[in-house]
Amino acid sequence: MTTELRVLDPSEWDRWYGVLELAFGGVPEADEERKLWQELTEYERSIGAWDGDRCVGTAGAFSFRLSVPGGAVVPAAGVTMVSVAATHRRRGILTSMMRRQLEDVRAGGEPLAVLTASEPEIYGRFGYAVAAYSARATIDTTRVRLAVPEGADEVTLRYASPTEALEACEAVYARLVPGRPGMLERRPGWERLALIDPPGDREGASPRQCVLAERGGEVVGYALYAIKPEWSFNGANGAVVLHQLAGLDPAAEGALWRFLSSVDLTSRVLVHSRPVDDAWQHLVSDVRRCEPTLRDGLHVRLVDVGAALEARTYQAPVDVVFEVADAFCPWNEGRWRLTGDAKGAVCVRTEDAADLSLSVRELGSVYLGGNSLASLASAGRVRELREGALVEASVAFGSPVAPWLPHGF
Numbered sequence: 001m002t003t004e005l006r007v008l009d010p011s012e013w014d015r016w017y018g019v020l021e022l023a024f025g026g027v028p029e030a031d032e033e034r035k036l037w038q039e040l041t042e043y044e045r046s047i048g049a050w051d052g053d054r055c056v057g058t059a060g061a062f063s064f065r066l067s068v069p070g071g072a073v074v075p076a077a078g079v080t081m082v083s084v085a086a087t088h089r090r091r092g093i094l095t096s097m098m099r100r101q102l103e104d105v106r107a108g109g110e111p112l113a114v115l116t117a118s119e120p121e122i123y124g125r126f127g128y129a130v131a132a133y134s135a136r137a138t139i140d141t142t143r144v145r146l147a148v149p150e151g152a153d154e155v156t157l158r159y160a161s162p163t164e165a166l167e168a169c170e171a172v173y174a175r176l177v178p179g180r181p182g183m184l185e186r187r188p189g190w191e192r193l194a195l196i197d198p199p200g201d202r203e204g205a206s207p208r209q210c211v212l213a214e215r216g217g218e219v220v221g222y223a224l225y226a227i228k229p230e231w232s233f234n235g236a237n238g239a240v241v242l243h244q245l246a247g248l249d250p251a252a253e254g255a256l257w258r259f260l261s262s263v264d265l266t267s268r269v270l271v272h273s274r275p276v277d278d279a280w281q282h283l284v285s286d287v288r289r290c291e292p293t294l295r296d297g298l299h300v301r302l303v304d305v306g307a308a309l310e311a312r313t314y315q316a317p318v319d320v321v322f323e324v325a326d327a328f329c330p331w332n333e334g335r336w337r338l339t340g341d342a343k344g345a346v347c348v349r350t351e352d353a354a355d356l357s358l359s360v361r362e363l364g365s366v367y368l369g370g371n372s373l374a375s376l377a378s379a380g381r382v383r384e385l386r387e388g389a390l391v392e393a394s395v396a397f398g399s400p401v402a403p404w405l406p407h408g409f
């Protein structure tokens with residue numbers, strides 16, 4: 001069988017997207033959601049695998065800008081809509097699409113590729129690694145008290161329709177992007193993702209509701225959530241389903257958490273996909289009763305090791321030589337000297353002896369500061385060749401704020 005890879009023609013989108021839908025089980029998406037994805041598709045960056053006149057594989061990319069430690073936003077290809085028809089699986093079609101895509105990303109000058117994985121096991125072989133995690137929790141508000149940060153009483157809350165509040169929420173979001181690695185600068189059209197709320201996806205919960213936090217007439221935070229009413233013989237047992245929460249300062253965030261944890265007729269807040277260092281953990285009186293769990297969030301692939309390592313800053317001075325292995329993108333292989341600090345960095349090819357030996361995946365793991373080189377070394381995935389280099393690099397690559405991807409793509 002020969003399969004041809006072609007750039008997607010807009011007239012083929014329905015067939016192309018149909019392959020993806022089928023690979024994910026064949027349940028059609030709601031019209032509003034499908035339409036948004038069609039509008040957001042970057043055709044020139046979307047690949048179809050064709051067996052004759054049959055589309056049998058899909059892979060797309062979005063032209064994102066990703067926040068990195070130090071506050072810069074860096075061009076990153078957001079890999080998306082990946083699928084291979086079950087009739088053609090395990091014949092190397094994904095591998096050929098990933099190769100073509102990474103070559104295109106490199107040619108386009110983006111130093112990074114990022115994705116969220118349907119199954120984390122798929123992408124390691126292509127050089128991706130988990131760089132940011134997300135947390136979920138169920139806060140039992142009948143047993144857990146929430147502390148209130150200073151200033152929360154000066155924050156006023158008001159309901160707003162999610163559509164009307166969108167612009168104000170977006171302004172808050174934009175201010176938060178540089179402060180946390182792993183966030184995506186908003187591209188036109190992407191703000192509408194938060195408004196996609198098909199009844200079929202609500203699982204008995206209300207349409208999305210929005211509360212704005214204001215101080216002195218300025219919007220300083222917002223929460224987007226739904227209420228899932230539940231009644232038993234013993235009374236009300238509803239849940240607050242949190243979709244988004246953002247605050248410009250601790251008082252704004254605290255006021256929103258207090259609001260969500262005290263909605264009448266509810267007994268819990270379902271927290272999905274939040275940063276692992278989220279403020280609620282420090283506000284609750286009993287974290288064990290919140291059942292926190294962790295999962296992989298953003299996977300990162302350094303497409304151009306030198307440019308990627310230069311694009312972020314380092315929280316302590318660092319001067320190390322990495323010996324990098326990268327079987328899938330051999331242009332990255334070899335020795336790189338990274339010199340940098342909190343102001344900037346230079347990363348160039350070198351013939352000097354290596355201090356640390358690793359693969360491009362380990363660099364992806366630690367790129368946003370969500371994993372440590374020392375921790376990877378404890379699993380045998382980083383080798384220290386000069387004494388002291390591991391601690392030096394581990395400290396330098398860290399981030400005071402955990403990386404986090406607020407939404408999928």
Ligand SMILES: CC(=O)SCCNC(=O)CCNC(=O)[C@H](O)C(C)(C)COP(=O)(O)OP(=O)(O)OC[C@H]1O[C@@H](n2cnc3c(N)ncnc32)[C@H](O)[C@@H]1OP(=O)(O)O
Nearest residue numbers: 023080081082083084089090091092093094095115117118
């Ligand atoms: C970013 C995103 O869009 S994530 C969405 C990914 N898509 C899905 O999960 C939809 C359902 N699954 C699929 O469409 C397909 O099974 C895909 C895309 C995951 C894999 O496509 P294939 O063409 O079968 O992959 P391909 O033949 O290139 O496999 C390459 C290697 O990866 C392995 N592999 C592929 N998929 C998986 C998987 N789901 N779990 C574990 N290993 C996998 C193969 O075994 C093979 O290993 P080998 O090189 O050691 O032999």
